[in-house]
Amino acid sequence: MKVLLINGSPKKSGCTFTALNEVAKSLNEEGIETEIFQVGTKPIAGCIGCGSCKKTGKCMFDDVVNECMPKAKEADAIIVGSPVHYASASGAITSFMDRLFYSSGGALQYKPGAAIASARRAGTTATLDQLTKYFTISNMPVISSCYWNMVHGNTPEEVVQDLEGMQIMRTLGKNMAWTLKCIEAGKKAGIPMPTKEEKIHTNFIR
Helix, strand or coil, X not given: CEEEEEECXXXXXXXXXXXXXXXXXXXXXXXXXXEEEECXXXXXXXXXXXXXXXXXXXXXXXXXXXXXXXXHHHCCEEEEEEEEECCEECHHHHHHHHHHHHHHHHHHCCCCEEEEEEECCCCHHHHHHHHXXXXXXXXXXXCCCCCCCEEECXXXXXXXXXXXXXXXXXXXXXXXXXXXHHHXXXXXXXXXXXXXXXXXXXXXXX
């Protein structure tokens, strides 16, 4: 089993990475393989709703989103992390997630998902709310911890000093590993996946 952790910070080894790495170590201790995918610093275009991905299987903007797409489809679970920018997720990870889920959301259904937020001080809950919505529109079980999935600090060194935050990350990893093992056990026991109804689209203006 493998978990893909997506680092939505432009800083490769910054505060968000420090938090994700703590989750990854906890997962590894439970026998779960991990990969931390760096979104990077190159510009990421926002989704323009052209629908070409439905025909070709990939986004028309051939960048880091298309690079991550097969990794996300292969993974058994997704964890996305972001620094707090103006009380919300970073612009880069927002564009990234919009396009990843618009083009590949169907392939991610029923995979457990989790979001983490890293902040100097505030804006974490709004960021978590934003990121978690990608999972809750995609039939993905959302994994929680012993507190909201956040760490605080202005540097990686300060994040490590956030002892409660580090514990939250470790617990998140353990909870994710437990969920994946339960799903695997359910499959072996012959428990079927949920039966999907045909999608209903309701417009409020007639």
